[in-house]
Amino acid sequence: MKSDGNIPAPAVRRLSLYLRQLEVLxxxxxxxxxxxxxxxxxxxxxxxxxxxxAYFGQFGxxxxxxxxxxxxxxxxxxxxxxxxxxxxxxxxxxxxxxxSAYRGFAKKGFRLVAVFDSDRKKVGKPLASNPDLIxxxxxxLESQVKQREIHLAINAxxxxxxxxxxxxxVKAGVKGLFNFAPVNLDxxxxxxxxxxxxxxxLEQLSFQVSMxxxxxxxxxxxxxxxxQ
Amino acid sequence: MKSDGNIPAPAVRRLSLYLRQLEVLxxxxxxxxxxxxxxxxxxxxxxxxxxxxAYFGQFGxxxxxxxxxxxxxxxxxxxxxxxxxxxxxxxxxxxxxxxSAYRGFAKKGFRLVAVFDSDRKKVGKPLASNPDLIxxxxxxLESQVKQREIHLAINAxxxxxxxxxxxxxVKAGVKGLFNFAPVNLDxxxxxxxxxxxxxxxLEQLSFQVSMxxxxxxxxxxxxxxxxQ
DNA sequence: TAGTGTGAATGGATTCACAGCC
DNA sequence: GGCTGTGAATCCATTCACACTA
Numbered sequence: 001m002k003s004d005g006n007i008p009a010p011a012v013r014r015l016s017l018y019l020r021q022l023e024v025l026x027x028x029x030x031x032x033x034x035x036x037x038x039x040x041x042x043x044x045x046x047x048x049x050x051x052x053x054a055y056f057g058q059f060g061x062x063x064x065x066x067x068x069x070x071x072x073x074x075x076x077x078x079x080x081x082x083x084x085x086x087x088x089x090x091x092x093x094x095x096x097x098x099x100s101a102y103r104g105f106a107k108k109g110f111r112l113v114a115v116f117d118s119d120r121k122k123v124g125k126p127l128a129s130n131p132d133l134i135x136x137x138x139x140x141l142e143s144q145v146k147q148r149e150i151h152l153a154i155n156a157x158x159x160x161x162x163x164x165x166x167x168x169x170v171k172a173g174v175k176g177l178f179n180f181a182p183v184n185l186d187x188x189x190x191x192x193x194x195x196x197x198x199x200x201x202l203e204q205l206s207f208q209v210s211m212x213x214x215x216x217x218x219x220x221x222x223x224x225x226x227x228q
Numbered sequence: 229m230k231s232d233g234n235i236p237a238p239a240v241r242r243l244s245l246y247l248r249q250l251e252v253l254x255x256x257x258x259x260x261x262x263x264x265x266x267x268x269x270x271x272x273x274x275x276x277x278x279x280x281x282a283y284f285g286q287f288g289x290x291x292x293x294x295x296x297x298x299x300x301x302x303x304x305x306x307x308x309x310x311x312x313x314x315x316x317x318x319x320x321x322x323x324x325x326x327x328s329a330y331r332g333f334a335k336k337g338f339r340l341v342a343v344f345d346s347d348r349k350k351v352g353k354p355l356a357s358n359p360d361l362i363x364x365x366x367x368x369l370e371s372q373v374k375q376r377e378i379h380l381a382i383n384a385x386x387x388x389x390x391x392x393x394x395x396x397x398v399k400a401g402v403k404g405l406f407n408f409a410p411v412n413l414d415x416x417x418x419x420x421x422x423x424x425x426x427x428x429x430l431e432q433l434s435f436q437v438s439m440x441x442x443x444x445x446x447x448x449x450x451x452x453x454x455x456q
Numbered sequence: 457t458a459g460t461g462t463g464a465a466t467g468g469a470t471t472c473a474c475a476g477c478c
Numbered sequence: 479g480g481c482t483g484t485g486a487a488t489c490c491a492t493t494c495a496c497a498c499t500a
Contacts, residue, residue, distance in 0.1 A: 210308030
């Protein structure tokens with residue numbers, strides 16, 4: 001594998017999509033795939049896929065394409081998912097609870113090993129949506145991170161607590177934060193943060209829908225109808 | 229407001245972040261803010277913020293900055309969130325259920341008005357995490373979309389059903405899809421799609437964490453310790 | 457012939473730098 | 479003096495086009 005000669009972030013994001021598609025092809029018992037075919041499936045150009053992969057090494061065979069099993073293995077290595085990651089969850093509310101039940105994580109090698117909450121009423125009880133996990137009090141956080149070698153955390157606490165929890169997680173030694181609170185987390189530069197703001201996603205849809213001419217027109221006629 | 233003279237997608241994404249920060253400032257009873265100050269809070273350059281806003285109009289005052297209330301109103305208009313959007317949810321599983329309870333949507337003017345599932349055991353019952361909503365059978369989808377003027381949908385069904393549901397939603401008249409399934413949805417080009425793949429987000433963290441030298445080093449010594 | 461890997465060309469987005477305004 | 483709005487310059491990502499290989 002090539003060394004990190006400054007790889008574009010968009011390329012890394014697409015790597016995950018390539019992997020997802022390769023897993024589909026693998027399930028279809030396919031052996032080889034070309035950049036063209038991958039591109040068609042993902043609505044990307046073939047040259048982009050070749051360029052992205054070339055950042056990391058030479059995985060293809062001219063005239064043949066890429067070996068699906070081999071490329072899958074290689075992308076997993078690149079993404080660091082050729083191992084199991086222990087993950088902890090902070091926040092046993094609705095969202096946290098749902099995330100703990102999400103099967104997709106385990107499929108990719110992410111193992112949820114601990115759940116924390118500050119609410120004493122929840123502590124000591126199993127999670128409804130995943131009874132294997134007993135909620136621990138947030139003050140157990142630091143010791144558990146060390147004992148169980150946890151490097152990744154999902155932060156599913158309310159917005160007003162998110163920054164403080166992030167700080168504690170980082171101080172405890174967590175290296176990557178998956179943040180659901182609608183705030184910009186401030187952390188050391190050697191800690192990775194990936195944020196999903198659910199409301200922002202809907203806002204983006206709102207923008208795109210509002211832009212499309214067909215929608216604008218239909219809204220106009222709707223309002224005309226109402227006035228009458 | 230300027231007409232759509234081809235606006236960069238990244239600029240639109242940042243608009244949501246500006247809005248989020250403006251709401252914080254508004255809560256602090258602030259009147260004005262400069263691009264510099266906004267930039268510091270969001271870790272962006274001041275010129276980027278000015279350029280982004282300039283795509284849509286002239287909202288600032290030289291020497292003074294931007295009026296917080298005014299800019300907030302303007303960005304809401306741009307994003308199309310100066311109105312209420314009716315939203316439906318498909319999939320009353322763990323994730324869908326959690327999403328239905330998420331307060332953040334309502335705060336931004338997104339009103340969840342219907343929930344659908346194919347499981348007859350769930351139909352007719354209220355959602356545990358949001359008892360105001362009664363789960364309807366998926367076959368009610370088409371009529372409800374029309375009757376209740378629903379333009380946005382959250383798709384929280386399993387991966388193998390996601391494409392089929394997306395197709396039905398679009399055919400029923402939904403114009404924007406918020407997709408949680410780990411698949412590339414194929415829809416008409418006038419329909420907006422915004423996808424969040426939770427496992428992909430963790431994969432990206434895994435990559436970033438694996439890259440940092442400090443992590444690589446600590447893993448090496450950990451393995452050494454284990455061998456002894 | 458089919459398809460990769462990659463330098464060169466293009467296209468976009470970000471930053472710079474400054475005129476103009478409060 | 480402080481700050482916006484914006485062309486120009488720079489930086490980065492994507493696409494093109496083709497030499498090369500199986």
